[in-house]
Amino acid sequence: MAATAAGVFHTSYASELRLRHTSAERLRLVLVVAGLLTLPWLVNPYWLGIVNTIGIAAIGAVGLNILVGFTGQISLGQGGFLAVGAFTSGLLVQRAGLPVPLAMAAAVLVTAAVGAFFGLPALRLKGLYLAIATIASQEIIIFVVRRWGWLTGGQGFLDVDRLTLFGWRVPRTSFEFVWYWIIAGLAVLAVVTARNLFRTALGRSFMAVRDHDIAASAIGVDLTRTKLMAFAVSSGYVGLAGALTAHYTQTVTWERFTIDVSIQYLAMIIVGGLGSVAGAVYGAAFIMLLPPLLAELADALRTRVPLLADQLPAVQAAAFGLVIVLFLLFEPRGLDRIWRRVKDYVRFWPFRY
Amino acid sequence: MITREYRFPLNSSTVPAGEPVLTVSDVGLRFGGVQALDGVGLTVRQGQIHAVIGPNGAGKSSLLNCVSGLYRPQRGTIRLTRADGAVDLVGRRPHQIARLGLARSFQNIELFKHLTVLENLMLGRHHRMSHALLPALAWFGPARRQEIEHRALVEEVIDLLELQVVRHQPVGALSYGYAKRVELGRALCMQPAVLLLDEPMAGMNAEEKESLARYVLDVNELAGVSVVLIEHDMDVVMDISHTVTVLDFGRLIADGPPEQVRTDPAVINAYLGEAAR
C-alpha cells in the first residue's frame, strides 16, 4: 500500500478494508487516544462531569444514528428506550441486588428486545407515519414507568446507590474521575463496534433498506428481519446509555426521558451528520456543550448584556433551535461533512481541486 | 483481444442447456379495471436470451414484477426449475425469490444511491453472506474473512463489465450509462439462475445501446447465464435474442425465434398501431 498525493493504492483487499489507511489517519488516532488518556487531568471536575454526560449522549446518539441515519427509520422513541435501559439496570441493582456490570448488560438486552417490539410498526409504515408511531411507543413506555406501581411505586422515580464495582464503593472525591474511565471506555467500544458493523454485510443491508427498500428485497434482503434487527441493535446502544445515566446520576425519573429528549437526540445526529458514526459523537458533544458554553458566555457578559444572563434558559432554547435550522439549511450532512472538507483541504493543499 | 479465465461461475442454474428453466403459465394480473396481464405464458430455456417486447403499457414490467414477487398475480403459475425439482414462485416474498436465484434490474435505475459502486455490488452478494451480529460488531473471524472472499467474485464482475474506474464512486454521481451497468453488475453478483433485465437500454443512444447489448451478450455467452430481456425497441432485440415473446395490452400475441416473430402480422400490426398512436 502506498499513499501519494493522487490517492492511496492498495495491494490487497484486506489492506483496503482497514479503517485507517494513511499515516495522517494513524497520527490522528494516536492524538485522539492520547487526548482521551490525559483529559481527566486537564479539566476540573465540573467540566469532567460535562465530558461524562457527553460520553453517555454519544453512545445514545450512535445508537439512534444506526436506526435513523443508517437504516432510514425515523424514530422519536429515543427517550422511551433510554428509560427502558435506565429503569431495567436501576431496578436490577436496587431490587434484585445484581452487580452493576451485569445489570447494565441485561439492560442492553432488554432494551434491544423492547426496541425490536416497538419496531414492528416499521414493517408497515415509513417516514412521517413511522415517526408518529414511534411517538406512540415513547408515550406508552413513559406511561408504563409512571403508572406501573410494582416498578417504581407509582412515582416514576427511583433512587440508585452510588456506584460499587466488585465490592469497591467509588469514593465521592474521585467520582467523576472513575466515571470518566467507565464512560470513555464504553463510548470507544460503541464507536468501534458501530464502525465495524457498517463495513460488513449486515450493516450494508441496513443502508440498502434506507436507500431503496424494494431494490433491497429484490437482492434478497429480508426487510422484516433487517428492520427489526436495526431497531434491536440501535436500542441496545440506547439501553446502554440509559443504564449509564441511571448509575451515573443516581436517580431515574421519567421526566428525564420525555419526548424532548428524543428531539434533542435527533438534533445531535442531524447536527453531527446522519449516517455517520463519528458524526453522532460530534453532534452529541456539540448539543451537550451548547448550554454550558452559553452559560459561560452569559456570565462573562453579565455586566454588559444582563439580558443574556437573566433569560439564560430561553437563550439556550433559542440557540438550540437556531443551530438546528442553520444546519438543516446550510450543511444538512452535518459536522462530519465539514470536518471531511477541512481534511481534504489540508490534504490537497496547495491544490484547489 | 484479452481473454481471461473466470474463477467463479456466474450462472448458478444446473438445468441442462436448452431445457426449460423458468416457465410462466396462464398468468393473469389486474389492477382495478386494468387487466395488465391476461393469460400470459412463456418458457425460458437455459442458456438463452429470451426477449419480451411490446408497446408501452403492454404489461412487460408487470410480468417481470410477478416473477420477482413484487406483484402477486391473481391467476397462473410461475415455475423455476432447480436441481431438486420445480418450485412455484407465486406467493413467495421478493427476498425469497431472490434467494432462489432470480436476479433483476429495474426499468428506472434503482440503486442504493448513497453507497459506492463497490458497496452496491457487494450487496449483490448479500444473500450468500452470513449476517451474524456479534462477528459483525467485532469485525472478527467470519465477518472479516467473508468480505475478502466475496470481494474476489465482485472484482470479476467489475472486470467483466469494465467498471474499474468507478469502483469507489458513490452511485448517485454516476452517468446514466454507468448506473445501468452497475445495476446489471449487482444482479450478476448474485450468481443468478435467471437474470431478468427490464429495459436495460432504455434512454440510451445507439452507441450506448450497442455497448450494453455487448455486455448482455458477454454475460450470456461467457458466463452462461439465462437472460429475460425486456425491451421496447424491437431492432436491438432481434439481433441478440434466441427467443422473442411479444405482448400487447396484456396478451401474448407472438412467441418464437426472432426471424419468425419479425414477420408476424399481429406483431407488425401492434407496432404499426403504436407508431400511429
Ligand SMILES: Nc1ncnc2c1ncn2[C@@H]1O[C@H](COP(=O)(O)OP(=O)(O)O)[C@@H](O)[C@H]1O
Ligand atoms: N402498480 C400498478 N398499479 C396500477 N396499474 C399498474 C401498476 N403497474 C402497472 N400498471 C398498469 O398495467 C399496465 C401494464 O404496465 P407495465 O407492465 O408497466 O407495461 P410495460 O412495462 O409493458 O410498459 C399499464 O396499463 C399500467 O398502467
Ligand SMILES: [Mg+2]
Ligand atoms: Mg415497463
